[in-house]
Amino acid sequence: MGKQVARQQARARARKARAQAREDQAKREQRLTGLGEQVVAAVTERDAAVVDCERRAGRALRSLVEEGLSTREALAWCGVELTAREVHRLVRDAEVGGESSPDEEGKPRPATPPCVSGAPAKGRG
Numbered sequence: 529m530g531k532q533v534a535r536q537q538a539r540a541r542a543r544k545a546r547a548q549a550r551e552d553q554a555k556r557e558q559r560l561t562g563l564g565e566q567v568v569a570a571v572t573e574r575d576a577a578v579v580d581c582e583r584r585a586g587r588a589l590r591s592l593v594e595e596g597l598s599t600r601e602a603l604a605w606c607g608v609e610l611t612a613r614e615v616h617r618l619v620r621d622a623e624v625g626g627e628s629s630p631d632e633e634g635k636p637r638p639a640t641p642p643c644v645s646g647a648p649a650k651g652r653g
Contacts, residue, residue, distance in 0.1 A: 579621075586622025589615055 592602035599615055610618075 582618055583622045586618035586620070590619045590622060593619070 589599075589602055589606075592605060593599060597605065599612060603610055603615065
């Protein structure tokens with residue numbers, strides 16, 4: 529009888545250990561899920577902030593060009609180094625609601641405004 533009782537106790541300890549391991553794993557998965565959600569929320573907030581800042585920059589650049597400055601002159605007033613391609617993208621993305629064909633990644637692309645051509649604005653010789 530002693531061996532049988534010892535085996536039963538060993539099986540009970542093993543079941544308890546497995547149950548504890550499953551509980552620990554479930555708690556760990558909950559922690560990991562929560563942390564993953566925090567990462568996604570933070571990155572989503574960051575992306576929204578970047579989009580907002582870039583739209584504001586694009587609107588301001590468009591306003592400078594509409595004041596009669598060329599793209600280069602507008603950038604000189606800003607004191608930042610941006611490529612013509614980036615200026616074009618910022619102004620394009622600042623457009624509200626106007627979308628055209630998708631870009632290289634398949635995302636909708638806002639309509640291209642006429643004010644960022646790199647050429648001087650009308651009336652400027």
